[in-house]
Amino acid sequence: MDFNFTEDQTMLRDSIARYLQDRYDFDTRRKVVASESGWRPEVWKAFAEELGILGAPFSEEHGGFGGGAIENMIVMEEVGKALVIEPYLSTVVIGGGFAKHSGFAGASDLIGGIIGGETIIAFAYAEPQGRYNLADLKTTAKKDGAGYTLTGHKAVVWGAPWATHYIVTARTGGSQKETSGVGVFLVEASASGITRRDYPTVDGSRASEIQFDNTPGILIADDAYGLVEQVTDEAIAALCAEAVGVQRKLHEGTLDYTKQRKQFGAPIASFQVLQHRMVDMFMNLEQSVSMTYMATLKLGEDAEERGKAVSSAKVHIGRANKFLGQNAIQLHGGMGMTDELAIGHYFKRATMIEGLFGSVDHHLKRYETLSFGKAA
Amino acid sequence: MNLDFAPEDVAFRDEVRTFIAENYPAELRGKQDEGEEMSKEDFLSWHKILAKKGWVAPSWPKALGGTGWTPTQKYIWSEEQARADTIPILPFGINMVSPVIYTFGTDEQKKKFLPATYNGEIWWCQGYSEPGAGSDLAGLSTRAERITGDDGKEYYLVNGQKTWTTLAQHADWGFFLVRTDPTAKKQEGISFLLIDMKTPGITVRPLITIDGAHEVNEVFLENVKVPVENRIFDENKGWTAAKFLLAHERSGIAGVARSKRGIERLRGIASTQPGDDGEPLLSDPMFKRKVAELEIDLTALEYTELRTLAGEAQGKGPGVESSLLKIKGTEIGQRLTDLVLEAAGHYGAPYFRGFPKEGGNALPIGPDFAARAAPTYFNMRKTSIFGGSNEIQRNIIAKMVLGL
Structure with a gap:
């Protein structure tokens, strides 16, 4: 058993942490979030060229550094600490994941584009009617000569306004909620038949509703529900790592504030009722770290073990995000309610992570099904 | 019974x-x-x-x-x-300052302020909290010194800063707690002043909250001249009026009726929103269980409030039970918004402030209720903080009810 990071992994963490500390302060982020484009392409360029982190989880034969899920975890925790909005999760973890595991004809090119920073991916999987069910798809894919054409409405596609490509789930067969007949497609953002409606998200990112109407797409994998689950599990593990970064900031920020804030002639951190609350926050955080390691290390197991590990991590992280977020605000008092302080922005991101790729209830049910069987 | x-x-x-x-x-x-x-x-x-x-x-x-x-x-x-x-x-005029005025004010003050407040001609704001005085309200430091004006009349010269001042951007008048005797024990040097918000030296600065709303403000007072006749009750006895007002502020904070209506709305939402299996969310046993628990907790609060009401009818004043009503009422209100956000699923993420939801015939962005779900959830976090935080309310119960 070994929970230590290698020297390379520690270097990776240090270099991204240093970059974000210098270039991604809270005030700068606020301005960027409010700007028209809502992100900084130059940060992405720096991720690719200056830091080289976009190649961290790819093998050397693909031009990467030979890392994997642990490297994603390291990067995502730093993403969480700085509330980075640039789409590492959808591009590197999800886009990269589909390319690696499917090995489709365009995989090498896609990975090359990701590592180089030219290819930015948004994952169009959710649909208005489907809630968190990955198989509930009305979007259809029809064979059209050598390729396919896609038609349907995709909901809340995070990062879509910045993407060069979408990875889209669509039915090549089967009925609306069946796990068979789920295909995964690569669609260029500039392709024909796309109507997009962009909007900000409550936590400072951007997303879109996308309507595809006979839009040409390249098949990444057919009958690929298992692959969709696998890559989504990898995304959830990475999202848990982001949550750990967010939780660290919620906890540290609250400790700092309560030590400084004086009422009744004493720092409010000296009141036992608040001390116990902060201890509970700390325990939630520590167990979030444990669950994130556990889930990340089990991503290579068979589908059932992997699913149980990831869902149990997401259940804990969902609850911990709520507890840490709500109490960080509570212990900051009125200051926690203001947009001027970073703490409220961490709370908002923590709240969004709760629902991303499935709520606590969703993952509890998935865990129950995997652990006790469908009949239970 | x-x-x-x-x-x-x-x-x-x-x-x-x-x-x-x-x-x-x-x-x-x-x-x-x-x-x-x-x-x-x-x-x-x-x-x-x-x-x-x-x-x-x-x-x-x-x-x-x-x-x-x-x-x-x-x-x-x-x-x-x-x-x-x-x-x-809005409670500031009708339920907060008016009872102070008719209980402690002079006949002239009553005549000047009560009918106009009643008719909605005066919009009031509350100048209590300060950057350094929140839970420890009596630690406030906004200073009021007696001076004689050029006109020979007596004034208070007020300097300081108030914060979390709700809807002060609309206010005609404010009721302020100020320190008139800095040498006395902290509760004993405070006075209660009514201040015309148009007086020179007052600046109202918006504070934007995490839901993006402009509801609260900072109020800066710089050499603000307030006629002495605008003081309510005796000089240095303002804390008595403030405590009286805080009791009024807390009654009604249980919000039972609003939460009932909120649960009805939640049930409506959850009976149309799809769950993971495509059936209505309300038929999902896990979600239904949470709504049921919330309803049961609200019933417990409702009957506690009714017992308080019945006690009032028999002449017992609203007492420390109001702390219980405040804690439980705000917790329930917050859980309600949490469940609405949960019901919104993916559509809890889009943010519409300053961004038109109506886009002609463009793609719809989720169900209507979802647009306000996250901002409302964020906004409601304030309720366990303001009006005496829920931690302070528990201290009050420990001290006043349990005698600890």
């Missing part, structure tokens, strides 16, 4: 229900349904209708414009307003 309303109470309920149905402005209803931000005029339109009817200040003494309703009737009134989802009557 008896849980039924008397026949005359049932008749009263019908009267109130009919009045609201026939008189509530349709335009206001439309704006509420669209989730639009309310203007000063919006807040005042319903206020003025109720003032005309004589129902805007049920708790005031009858001679001053109160309704003389029994506690049960007042309870029915608040239930019916919530049921019809009417815009709330």
